[in-house]
Amino acid sequence: MIQIDVLRRKNKEEPAYLQSFLYEPKEPSETVATALRRLNEQASLTDKEGNRADPIVWENSCLQKKCGACAMVINGRPMLACDASLSALKSPVRLEPLRKFPVVADLMVDRSILFQNLKDLNAWLTADADPSEKKNPDAYEASRCLQCGCCLEICPNFAVDGRFYGMASMVPAARLLVQMPEKEKKELAAEYKRHVFEGCGKSLACQDICPAGIDLQGLMARSNAAAVWRRLLWKKRN
Amino acid sequence: MKRINIAGAGLAGLSAALTLAKKGIGCNLISVQPSERAQSVLAEGGMNAALDTMGEQDSPTFHYEDTMKGGVYLADPNAVRGLTSAAPEIIRRLHAIGVPFQMKDGELVLRPFGGQKKRRTAYAMSSTGKVAMTALIDEVRRFEASGLIRRYPHMEILSPAIEENRCTGLLARDTFTGECFMFRGPVILCTGGMNGLFSGMTTGSTANTGDVTAAAFVSGAALGNLEMIQYHPTTMTIPGKRLLVSEAARGEGGRLFVERTDPESGRTENWYFMEEKYPELGNLMPRDVVSREMSMVTQDPSCGSRVYLDMRHLSRETWEGKLADLRKEVIHYLQLDPAADPLPVSPGIHFFMGGILVDEQHRTSVADLWAAGECACQYHGANRLGGNSMIAAVYGGHVAAENAAEMVLRHTDPERTGNEPDEADAVSCGKMSASDEAQQMLSPAFAGQVQRFLAEGLPVFRSEENMQKALQGLEDLWTEALTEREKRRLLLARAILLSALSRRESRGAHTRTDYPERDDKQFRKTTAARFVNGEIQIGFQEIPKDRQEGEE
Ligand SMILES: Cc1cc2nc3c(=O)[nH]c(=O)nc-3n(C[C@H](O)[C@H](O)[C@H](O)COP(=O)(O)OP(=O)(O)OC[C@H]3O[C@@H](n4cnc5c(N)ncnc54)[C@H](O)[C@@H]3O)c2cc1C
Ligand code: SF4
Ligand code: SF4
Ligand code: FES
Numbered sequence: 001m002i003q004i005d006v007l008r009r010k011n012k013e014e015p016a017y018l019q020s021f022l023y024e025p026k027e028p029s030e031t032v033a034t035a036l037r038r039l040n041e042q043a044s045l046t047d048k049e050g051n052r053a054d055p056i057v058w059e060n061s062c063l064q065k066k067c068g069a070c071a072m073v074i075n076g077r078p079m080l081a082c083d084a085s086l087s088a089l090k091s092p093v094r095l096e097p098l099r100k101f102p103v104v105a106d107l108m109v110d111r112s113i114l115f116q117n118l119k120d121l122n123a124w125l126t127a128d129a130d131p132s133e134k135k136n137p138d139a140y141e142a143s144r145c146l147q148c149g150c151c152l153e154i155c156p157n158f159a160v161d162g163r164f165y166g167m168a169s170m171v172p173a174a175r176l177l178v179q180m181p182e183k184e185k186k187e188l189a190a191e192y193k194r195h196v197f198e199g200c201g202k203s204l205a206c207q208d209i210c211p212a213g214i215d216l217q218g219l220m221a222r223s224n225a226a227a228v229w230r231r232l233l234w235k236k237r238n
Numbered sequence: 239m240k241r242i243n244i245a246g247a248g249l250a251g252l253s254a255a256l257t258l259a260k261k262g263i264g265c266n267l268i269s270v271q272p273s274e275r276a277q278s279v280l281a282e283g284g285m286n287a288a289l290d291t292m293g294e295q296d297s298p299t300f301h302y303e304d305t306m307k308g309g310v311y312l313a314d315p316n317a318v319r320g321l322t323s324a325a326p327e328i329i330r331r332l333h334a335i336g337v338p339f340q341m342k343d344g345e346l347v348l349r350p351f352g353g354q355k356k357r358r359t360a361y362a363m364s365s366t367g368k369v370a371m372t373a374l375i376d377e378v379r380r381f382e383a384s385g386l387i388r389r390y391p392h393m394e395i396l397s398p399a400i401e402e403n404r405c406t407g408l409l410a411r412d413t414f415t416g417e418c419f420m421f422r423g424p425v426i427l428c429t430g431g432m433n434g435l436f437s438g439m440t441t442g443s444t445a446n447t448g449d450v451t452a453a454a455f456v457s458g459a460a461l462g463n464l465e466m467i468q469y470h471p472t473t474m475t476i477p478g479k480r481l482l483v484s485e486a487a488r489g490e491g492g493r494l495f496v497e498r499t500d501p502e503s504g505r506t507e508n509w510y511f512m513e514e515k516y517p518e519l520g521n522l523m524p525r526d527v528v529s530r531e532m533s534m535v536t537q538d539p540s541c542g543s544r545v546y547l548d549m550r551h552l553s554r555e556t557w558e559g560k561l562a563d564l565r566k567e568v569i570h571y572l573q574l575d576p577a578a579d580p581l582p583v584s585p586g587i588h589f590f591m592g593g594i595l596v597d598e599q600h601r602t603s604v605a606d607l608w609a610a611g612e613c614a615c616q617y618h619g620a621n622r623l624g625g626n627s628m629i630a631a632v633y634g635g636h637v638a639a640e641n642a643a644e645m646v647l648r649h650t651d652p653e654r655t656g657n658e659p660d661e662a663d664a665v666s667c668g669k670m671s672a673s674d675e676a677q678q679m680l681s682p683a684f685a686g687q688v689q690r691f692l693a694e695g696l697p698v699f700r701s702e703e704n705m706q707k708a709l710q711g712l713e714d715l716w717t718e719a720l721t722e723r724e725k726r727r728l729l730l731a732r733a734i735l736l737s738a739l740s741r742r743e744s745r746g747a748h749t750r751t752d753y754p755e756r757d758d759k760q761f762r763k764t765t766a767a768r769f770v771n772g773e774i775q776i777g778f779q780e781i782p783k784d785r786q787e788g789e790e
Binding site: 042043069136 | 271272274275279280334335336338340341344362365368372373377380382383389392414438444477478479481570571573682
């Protein structure tokens with residue numbers, strides 16, 4: 001039997017409270033996502049004290065760490081619920097919503113800022129991508145970002161209304177910087193410099209947190225080169 | 239400005255939005271979660287197009303033939319011709335917007351996929367869907383910034399609004415605030431497959447509940463070929479879902495075997511049954527065939543009860559260059575390394591060939607309502623070929639949008655063509671009353687029962703007896719106490735079983751022990767389910783005549 005403590009909140013106006021549930025995994029390979037699904041499947045969910053409880057609100061979609069929906073803070077660490085093996089977690093398992101984003105209810109948060117920031121960056125191609133093979137590895141790696149927000153949760157420099165957009169913007173921008181023809185890069189590069197390059201302390205706390213295992217350090221180094229250093233050098237030379 | 243409502247933001251929805259935007263027509267792109275969470279990001283193996291880059295003299299005609307044959311001639315031939323001729327250009331376009339397809343010497347590399355005689359599947363490792371979605375999302379963002387595309391990424395669609403067989407809008411609920419909205423104007427449905435009916439048993443996303451399909455059905459949209467449910471041969475059980483082992487595993491050389499004991503010598507060997515039974519395509523026969531063979535060999539008393547997927551012989555190059563993600567995933571969820579251990583696999587529900595009935599232009603039976611992508615019944619007939627779904631979602635979304643655009647440009651009545659500029663896109667209807675809210679609930683116990691009956695009635699091999707039993711079970715669930723949503727789901731579930739019972743033959747994914755033969759005369763037709771005056775009616779509809787027949 002595992003104890004699962006959930007930080008609950010009916011909606012953003014109501015106060016938060018901790019509620020404990022007891023859960024018996026049926027299989028050794030179960031994750032936090034399995035537990036949440038099975039708890040919610042019970043005809044009447046009761047907490048540890050035997051009180052009736054409303055179903056726990058959380059987001060999910062793929063259940064195989066490919067969509068980023070289920071990101072939450074598990075025992076203090078931002079993770080995907082469908083990636084968090086129960087057997088590897090200390091009991092009681094404590095589930096909290098990501099703290100950097102406004103709470104909608106229980107474990108569900110409003111991550112609209114992720115998409116807003118990308119719009120702000122002008123994160124799109126303005127001309128056909130450079131199709132050459134050698135761009136493929138970086139373009140592939142940088143296409144894998146889940147927009148889950150785990151990296152932002154851990155980042156000391158990111159805040160929802162701040163100027164620094166974090167790795168969740170760096171990765172999509174990296175794809176575009178790698179594939180854009182040189183002469184098209186100016187606008188995106190300027191935004192990138194302002195919202196990504198200038199705010200990052202490079203402690204790389206985010207690297208180990210990224211559930212997609214994206215090579216953040218490598219992508220960032222190359223994007224910095226493409227958006228900032230190469231342009232500086234180029235300017236100096238001319 | 240004219241505005242069209244697109245429900246669902248996976249490949250089909252994004253493709254429709256882009257087509258409209260390029261014509262200068264605005265749209266509301268409405269989905270319960272952002273595109274990054276749509277099932278399309280799960281697609282792994284690749285997308286089919288006769289690009290003919292492998293020196294095999296491939297052509298759209300061959301792609302057409304394989305698709306028709308794979309679907310056992312139940313698909314609309316004209317629609318399939320449209321798809322297969324457009325496919326190469328779609329892949330080129332996706333490449334141009336930055337999908338990092340595998341390349342060699344400046345050309346796209348294609349991998350072999352099931353049921354196809356040529357290598358035709360463009361891919362990016364085993365994350366083709368994810369990287370294609372990323373590129374399309376970035377494209378859409380460009381038009382979002384210019385205001386043409388408006389995203390509503392946390393709206394649960396409750397129902398299309400249909401009056402007198404014409405769609406006038408879409409009713410949705412903001413999952414953040416509970417506020418309801420009416421999006422007025424024409425609607426393109428791109429809400430994906432009916433996974434929710436088989437909760438926990440499919441390889442897909444939990445967000446695709448099938449509830450929009452159910453709502454469209456009870457509001458008057460006809461559904462087609464509901465009995466055609468694809469069991470993918472190689473899935474594995476993980477807690478809460480089926481994990482797909484992509485067809486790419488067999489495309490790159492994976493082999494299926496079962497342990498067989500020779501009754502005389504008592505010796506046990508690994509029997510690579512697909513290779514023995516189907517020397518030409520072997521492990522890459524269409525999915526319906528492979529799933530049936532697997533179910534059959536595991537019933538054979540001389541064979542073990544498990545089929546294994548053997549990939550131990552694949553080269554390091556293949557693992558690192560083509561299947562790296564797949565291997566990582568299997569190790570993570572199953573603690574088995576496919577490079578070292580054969581994987582125990584079994585057929586699992588993966589795709590719905592049937593859905594909202596549409597014509598070649600993706601029009602439904604309801605005016606001003608279109609459907610595309612997996613929620614629609616188009617292109618795949620009785621069985622979908624691997625790699626044909628993503629391309630069909632992109633193409634179908636495009637065709638639906640083209641046709642919807644034409645309608646909007648033709649008419650001037652704002653009711654039919656979306657909102658005028660000074661009107662709000664979404665008209666708030668406030669929060670639901672507690673009693674209305676209760677009508678939208680789905681009790682997990684009820685959903686579980688529906689799922690159980692459907693699963694029992696519709697396994698790989700079906701029979702009158704089991705389907706009748708399941709249908710009875712479903713009928714017994716009916717009480718007035720059910721919520722609206724539960725009633726709709728039950729109706730859809732019954733329509734699926736009734737469709738399956740009506741098709742008294744075996745074809746593609748629909749295999750019956752009591753009618754093992756294919757019967758073209760009676761059943762080379764589309765099963766059409768309609769909800770008329772409170773009753774489900776099942777009929778059979780002629781498949782459109784091939785316009786090119788006799789021309790070649
Ligand atoms: C594991 C896996 C691997 C696959 N691999 C391949 C492959 O290699 N090749 C291939 O061709 N196909 C593959 N497929 C199939 C293919 O991915 C899908 O059929 C295709 O992506 C469907 O696209 P779509 O746009 O129709 O729907 P989806 O991508 O499923 O999108 C549905 C959209 O509708 C929204 N939605 C659903 N219900 C509601 C509601 N009530 N309210 C609001 N929004 C709603 C969702 O949020 C989502 O945005 C695979 C499928 C799976 C599950
Ligand atoms: S390196 Fe540090 S500052 Fe930069 S994004 Fe990561 S956590 Fe934030
Ligand atoms: S970079 Fe990694 S942690 Fe950050 S949003 Fe993308 S996938 Fe999530
Ligand atoms: S549900 Fe998709 S990442 Fe967990």
